[in-house]
Amino acid sequence: MQSRLGLKPGTPPLVALRGVAKYFPGVIANEDVNLAIYPGEIHALLGENGAGKSTLMNILTGIYQADAGEIVVDGETMAFASPVEAIAAGIGMVHQHFKLVQAFTVAENVHLGWSQTPARISARDLEARTLKLSQDLGLAVTPGARVSDLSTGEQQRVEILRVLSRDARVLILDEPTAVLTPAEAQELFVALRAFTARGNAVIFISHKLDEVMEIANRVTILRGGRKVATEWTENCSEKGLAQMMVGREIVLNTLRGRPEGAGIGAPVLELRDVSLNAGDLSLLKNINLTLHAGEVLGIAGVAGNGQRELSHLLTGMSTPSEGAVLLEGQDVSRSGARAMAQAGVGHIPEDRLHAGMAPALPITDNAVLREYDRAPLAKGPWYLPRQAFHLAREIAKIAEVAVPDFAMPARNLSGGNQQRLVARREMRIADKVLIAAYPSRGLDVGAINTMMRYFVELRDSGVAVVLISEELEELMNLADRIAVMFHGEIMGILPAEGVDIDEIGLMMGGRRAA
């Protein structure tokens, strides 16, 4: 075992979990989990949504205390009361949802809550220290930049730098690539390999099996809070991994085929010469787009090329600076998001924590966001909490999310379960159009599959679906046409049937369709 990782026989693990269990009211998050992490390895942690991956890592880093079992570091049993103690023992984590202080600079964030930060230090020196750390550890950051101005990939580098600068030997990453562009993900992998080459270890949580196959040495699979297996990645296939995760076989097939009678219909939603400006900045330029009933339109492109703005325009969250948005021929440019939702436009937003949900409020409040103002939840000006509870239970059921307590804040749900709830809530009201921005972010393979099937059902019943995604494979499987965005413009719209991936790649880089 050790020799296969290039270690001397008998090398002890950097950290080991023995018989760890964690129970939440009504939920077994972890039970009897054993795990050993050796120097030099990248260890992937796989499992369905709610399988207990994040919880297990939160135990390892002292955010939660285990209800049973123990953590062994360098042969010594440890109980971490807080992440600060864990990092002192060399275990650090970058969370599914970042925890940086947005208003602070990179340098300030890196030095925040660190015993080695000098008590009095000028901003200049702080930035110099940060620059040095960043060079030593091979993670390029801009020390003086404010975190709120950084891209997601850059913020993640800051988080990693924060952990590594505290001399972590075990770096835990919770779904790090869910929010990265493929190029950013490759950069991350290079940094991770360099880190493990120095005799450290990485624990890597992901739902993307191809990534796991690419980067991990070993993989551990959790199901229902229990460990199913730990395997060498070489001995696994994506299919096998998926099967171990869900406990049954998953059939992935192309979804473009249609049943008799379900065809592409009349135009539903139209953008005519739409532009969007913020001050002098041009966010969207001259967009022309026609969506038809019963079709799936894919939007490809590197994140940050106007997809978010486009989804806001299509759902009434923003009004175009020029041009018009038409819903079934009516000008809805200034209708607003509520009117659009009432007219049957659903919206799975790209950022569930800031837009899609109110994480601090009960699950019920979050589940009924689209229907609190209609019967049976509303009667005149009244809101009926009992009816709301019934609806929330129904949505949780079809979303296949087990909720022990609907009064619990929504943030207590696992990341993927939050996404499932939001997606279901939106599909319910999407009678005409569904705008889905990165809907599979954070979902496990099984859940992605289920969601795609529901998209197909919506499509076949005559709903127009817009699927914004960075996964070309996902787009090619589902979409009828693919539009490619670059710098706020649509470079071209291609039929998905027989499309050339290289051509899409070129268009994503700014070349117009021939």
Place this chain on the structure above:
Amino acid sequence: MSTWRLQRLPAASPLVSLSARLISVVLALVTAGIILAATGKNPLDLGAQVISSTFGSSFGMADLALLFTPLLYTGLAVAVGLRIGVWNIGAEGQFNLGAFAAAGVALFLPGPPALILPLMAVMGMAAGALWILIPTLARAYADVSELITTLLMNFVAALLVTYVATGPWLDPSGMALATTARLPVEVPAVWDIVHWGLPVGLILAVLLAVAFGFTRWGYEVRIGGSNPGNARYAGMPVRRHLITVMLVSGAIAGLGGMMEVAGTVHRLQGGISNNFGYIGIMVAVLARAAPLGVIFTALLMAVILNGGIILQPQGLTTQTVLAVTGLILFYAAIGDEFARYRLIRNAKPAGTR
């Protein structure tokens, strides 16, 4: 061998939270008792004295009710703001302005009480709302934090009231040095010297609880207060709700001021707000911004303030009493944190750290 350890829960159970609140009150009183004992007083005697003078006679009960009433209004005012994430530190000033406007109507507008009293209430509420208008617009349109703006308005209001009460509106009879004449109308009594301000305040608390819990508006305010981005995504009129809620908050504090001047004090004078606005912040926080909870926490604060008044002859200062209220808040904050932990028994030893 088994060990005990603390486990952090995802959410505190309501019962545990409530007990933690009660325990924090008891602890604050015990702490105060220890300090009193250290200064050579017998805390048990003093406590007995407070209880017998407050609850032992109808005078005591009436005094308590008169302290409870303004705290009910200011507590509700602050609580309403908190529902949408606004800290109305300015209830003190809005209370003063409400008293000022109501007194102005009573002193200068002749008419039958049946007409004048409702007018005073309306003007009191309007004045309270007016006093929070600028902070409201600054917050709604320029995202200026209301913490400082509402606070600053308090000083202006206090100076204004003192100025008119000692200057232009000074009692012309020459009998009083720093107050207006006795108002010609008053809020009628319900029991003893307790006036209608109390039942009206209680009804208001119930109405607010219903509005927040059982209307679509209340749901939208909840979402907007918790995550404005989520409310915008759903197309809710976040800004409009923010403005309404803040104005309502000011109006409630203003109504409190009207009730105080027309029901309890009967004259406008400097310091009529008596820190009620600031104590209202504690009332609201202890009640976790729940309108029905405010009824209980306002009563608790009234008992403590009343105790301070009873003990004044024993050399207890207002500062001491305010310190006790501060202690309660302090312990309550600690209690809230502890309510999220549970003591559990481990089968295996917990480790060496």
